Amino acid sequence: MTDLAVAFEAFHFIRPLVLILLPLIAVIWWAVRKGAVRDTPVVAGLAPHLREALTLGVDQRRRLLPIDGVAAVLGLAILGAAGPSWTRVPDPFVAQTAPLVIVLKVAETMEGTDLAPSRLERAKQKIRDLLELRAGARTALVAYSGTAHSVVPMTDDPSVMQPYLQGLTPDVMPEDGDDAVAALAIAQALQAKEPSPGGILFVTDGLDTTQISALTVDDETSLAALAMLPDGTADAGLDAAPFLVVPATPDDADIRKLDRSLNAAYQRALTQDGDQPWEDRGWWLAVPALMLALPWFRRGWTMRWAIVLVLGCGLWQPGTARADGVADWFFTPDQQGQIAYQRKTYDRAADLFADPMRIGWALYRDGQYAEAAKTFARIDSADAAFVQGMAHIKAREYRDGIAAFELTLQRDPDFPGASENLETAKTILSYVEEAREQSDTGEEQGIGADDVVMDNTDARGADTELEGGDASEALLSTDQWMNTVDTQTGDFLRQRFAIEAATQ
Structure with missing residues (x-):
């Protein structure tokens, strides 16, 4: 399901009773227009072609009249006042982007250099761009070749994924191959832990045709693939895939298309949530209404009663008017x-x-x-x-x-x-107050606190001043601490994947 389909499904009017005015506008338009259109006079003894040439207003029925523009503007105003809507007001405490599991193929074929610098490196670049586009939405990472492994569980911090993404190379995988079915099973297990529907994205240069029939998900989960192949290169598995496959592009058009598609099911779930109010989109009709009102400035198109009516409707709008800029006009x-x-x-x-x-x-x-x-x-x-x-x-x-x-x-x-x-x-x-009391008596808590919190309005414990040497001599900065760690991310992943493969 696409965003457009979700919008059509949720489309409705917040104030539908206002639409009752539309038939009234139609009746007024018909009455005024009928009175403005004159029948061709019949002049005895005058040839038809001369009568047509000498008579004004013969084509009046076919041309536009001022009442036509007025009726169109009033119709748009009524539609806007009815409150067309197809989305809900975003909940600031709920992510507006679907949880996503990225499934990256890390096999020898991904080392091909037909996509510079390589298919795998370009895939990592696309994943980074996607993480930036999703702006901290919950994302997980799965890697697969001959075996499949969960690399990073669901997290809303993209920085956590960066070092693991960098460490994924074919040599850290226990076996070379293309077991996309096992990777999909892990991705579905990660998605099942989420309270809302989400999506699964394969970033791969090909799929095994014998596994295509097994690559299916439920209706609430979106499935798509980003094809890491150069232009003119095809893959039989990707061509036969029953889900959306988007070829990699030099710009971000591919990841934007995938984000919209994978987010459709989630947006549908948010739309069906009855807690948030509907978002009034009636103001969208203000621009076409103003464009249609422009001919009123022409001589012969002025209809003062209509202008008074529109201005009256504008003055009736509730709220305090401001004049801070052009945006306040609209x-x-x-x-x-x-x-x-x-x-x-x-x-x-x-x-x-x-x-x-x-x-x-x-x-x-x-x-x-x-x-x-x-x-x-x-x-x-x-x-x-x-x-x-x-x-x-x-x-x-x-x-x-x-x-x-x-x-x-x-x-x-x-x-x-x-x-x-x-x-x-x-x-x-x-917990904070007990930890403070125990620190005053010299007891060890066993679990340290990430932050020092001063919240002691009950005066539990006593303020203690500790003396010691220069803290900078004992504490290391983050960069210094990281420099003392000899193990690379790739080495860690290689050992972990080997243990998981041996136990499967």
């Missing part, structure tokens, strides 16, 4: 903020939004957790209190987070996730 502040939000410029989106809830979302996604918590605190709803608690936890303000989750349950005792998050926040706070 888009509301929330629409401008939504555009910035979709472009992932969350700080600008927070400045543009007028809706406090959306402002808080944008601040949260931008990492401004303290400001987001203050924004949500001014909204009297269970949703706002819940996200306020999440923001406090992200800012390591655990007591404030506990209070926010308790407020959520006061407003809505059945709010999903509030009880679980409340218990988790209490557990974290208790």
Whole structure:
């Protein structure tokens, strides 16, 4: 299923009752146009060809009249007011991109240099570009040749995948070959752990024709392949594949096409989610309506009553008008903020939004957790209190987070996730305070903390000052620590794959 098919399936009007005005506009248009069109007068004793040449307005029925433009503009205005929609407002706490498992073929055939610098290196470049395009969406990596192995499980941090991707070469694989079926089984197992449907992408230079019939997935999982072959080179397995196969291109057109296709099933699932409101797309019709209104400036096309009606409708629109720029002529502040939000410029989106809830979302996604918590605190709803608690936890303000989750349950005792998050926040706070008490008494905890958190409003334990030498003498930087590790990623993968192959 493509994005277009998903949009057609979800298309509807948010305010369908407004469409009742369309027949009224059609009746008015017909009455005005009929009165404006005159019948050809009959003049006795005048030849037909002379009568046609000397009579004005004979072709009036066929040409456009001012009422035609007015009716078209009003029709577009009514359609826009009805609220056409086919997507939901993005949930800032849910990834808008499907989880994806990338299955990379790491065999001797991928060492071919007909794609510079080689098929395998070009495939790695394409995978990096895809990771950048997906902007931190959950992605896993599987490698296969004669055997198949999970390289990196699902992660939303693309930097984790980079060293493993670099270490994949044919010599780290236990056997050379083309066992795509085993790779698909591992990819499906990784996808099964995800709560939402996703996709599987084969990055390969060919498929075994005897395995094509086994390369199938369920309806909720998208399957596609990126063919790492030069122009004019074909592969019988890829040609017979029952799923989308996209040839590698010099630019990013191939990965963009694959991303749209693999994301279609996920977008359909998000559309069917009833929690988020529908996104009003009626403003899209403003541009064609304005273009059709341009002839009103011509002499003979002016219809003052229509202009008054359109201006009246414009003045009736709710909200506070702003004159900050040309964009304010066409888009509301929330629409401008939504555009910035979709472009992932969350700080600008927070400045543009007028809706406090959306402002808080944008601040949260931008990492401004303290400001987001203050924004949500001014909204009297269970949703706002819940996200306020999440923001406090992200800012390591655990007591404030506990209070926010308790407020959520006061407003809505059945709010999903509030009880679980409340218990988790209490557990974290208790762990931090116990660790502080044990550090004061000299006891060893056994599990270190990643960050030092100062949250001791109960005055449990005592502040302790430790004396020691220069910390820079004992602690190594990340680069220094990495330089002390002799084992390369490829060596690690070779040993791991060999053990897995021996135990299979």
